[in-house]
Amino acid sequence: xxxxxxxxxxxxxxxxxxxxxxxxxxxxxxxxxxxxxxxxxxxxxxxxxxxxxxxxxxxxxxxxxxxxxxxxxxxxxxxxxxxxxxxxxxxxxxxxxxxxxxxxxxxxxxxxxxxxxxxxxxxxxxxxxxxxxxxxxxxxxxxxxxxxxxxxxxxxxxxxxxxxxxxxxxxxxxxxxxxxxxxxxxxxxxxxxxxxxxxxxxxxxxxxxxxxxxxxxxxxxxxxxxxxxxxxxxxxxxxxxxxxxxxxxxxxxxxxxxxxxxxxxxxxxxxxxxxxxxxxxxxxxxxxxxxxxxxxxxxxxxxxxxxxxxx
Numbered sequence: 331x332x333x334x335x336x337x338x339x340x341x342x343x344x345x346x347x348x349x350x351x352x353x354x355x356x357x358x359x360x361x362x363x364x365x366x367x368x369x370x371x372x373x374x375x376x377x378x379x380x381x382x383x384x385x386x387x388x389x390x391x392x393x394x395x396x397x398x399x400x401x402x403x404x405x406x407x408x409x410x411x412x413x414x415x416x417x418x419x420x421x422x423x424x425x426x427x428x429x430x431x432x433x434x435x436x437x438x439x440x441x442x443x444x445x446x447x448x449x450x451x452x453x454x455x456x457x458x459x460x461x462x463x464x465x466x467x468x469x470x471x472x473x474x475x476x477x478x479x480x481x482x483x484x485x486x487x488x489x490x491x492x493x494x495x496x497x498x499x500x501x502x503x504x505x506x507x508x509x510x511x512x513x514x515x516x517x518x519x520x521x522x523x524x525x526x527x528x529x530x531x532x533x534x535x536x537x538x539x540x541x542x543x544x545x546x547x548x549x550x551x552x553x554x555x556x557x558x559x560x561x562x563x564x565x566x567x568x569x570x571x572x573x574x575x576x577x578x579x580x581x582x583x584x585x586x587x588x589x590x591x592x593x594x595x596x597x598x599x600x601x602x603x604x605x606x607x608x609x610x611x612x613x614x615x616x617x618x619x620x621x622x623x624x625x626x627x628x629x630x631x632x633x634x635x636x637x638x639x640x641x
Contacts, residue, residue, distance in 0.1 A: 351404035359410035401430030433459035445511035466517035478502035484513035527561035
C-alpha cells in the first residue's frame with residue numbers, strides 16, 4: 331500500500347495543501363461543500379444525484395462516478411450521509427471509498443450516527459492505515475449555508491489539529507470533545523436537548539392560544555429571559571408563520587433520537603424525555619409530516635388540544 335505524502339505544509343502555521351473528497355451532497359452537505367470550494371479547496375465529489383454533482387462542478391469541484399474513485403484521488407474524505415448504513419455503504423460497499431483510500435489518508439464522517447458504529451468504522455479503517463474522526467454538526471441548513479454550523483469532533487488530538495482549518499472553513503465552531511465516538515455522543519445529546527426544547531415551546535404556545543393570549547407576544551416577552559434559547563429563537567417564528575419548510579426534517583430527528591435511545595440503552599442509561607419526544611415525533615410522522623421541519627412537532631400539541639396557532 332502506498333503511503334500518502336500529498337499533504338504539504340504552507341508557510342502559514344496550520345495551512346495545508348490537500349485534496350479533499352466529499353460524498354453526500356444533500357440539504358447539509360451541498361452548502362458545506364460549496365463553502366470549501368469558496369475557500370479554495372480542491373474537492374472531488376460524489377453523491378446519488380447526478381444533477382447535484384453538476385452543480386458542484388460548476389462551482390469548481392471535480393465529479394467522480396463512484397466512492398472508490400473519490401478515495402483514489404484524495405488525502406482526506408468527508409462523508410455527510412443520513413445514517414450508519416449509508417456510511418457503511420459509502421466506505422465498505424461495492425466500489426466503496428475504502429477500496430481507493432491510500433495509507434495515511436483520513437476519513438472525517440460528518441454524518442449523525444450511532445457512536446458505536448463510528449468506533450467500528452474507525453477500527454476497520456485503521457486496519458488499512460487510514461485515520462477516522464466522527465464530526466457531526468449542528469445548525470441546520472441555514473448554518474450550513476452561512477458557514478456557521480457547530481462541529482463536534484471525536485478523534486485523536488493530532489488528527490484534529492491537522493484538519494482543524496479544513497473543518498473551520500465550513501463552520502463557526504469546531505471543538506474536539508474526545509476520542510472517536512465522542513463527537514456523535516455530543517451530537518445525540520444536542521438532539522435530545524433541541525427536541526425537548528421544541529416540544530416545550532410548542533406546548534407553551536398552545537397553552538397561550540387556548541388562554542386567548544397571542545403566542546407571538548408571549549415569544550417577544552420571554553425570549554430575552556431565562557426561557558430564551560437559540561432553539562426558540564429559530565423555531566418560534568417558523569411556528570408562528572406556519573412555515574414548516576425543512577431546515578431539519580422530522581424524519582432525520584427521529585433517526586437521531588433512535589440512535590440516542592440505542593446508545594443510551596447500550597450504556598444502561600435511562601433517557602425518558604428522549605423516549606417521550608420520540609413518540610411525539612413518530613405521531614407527527616404518522617400524520618404525514620415526516621418531511622417537514624422538526625418545528626412541525628407543534629402539530630402534536632395542536633391536534634391533542636384541537637386548536638392551531640393560525641393568526
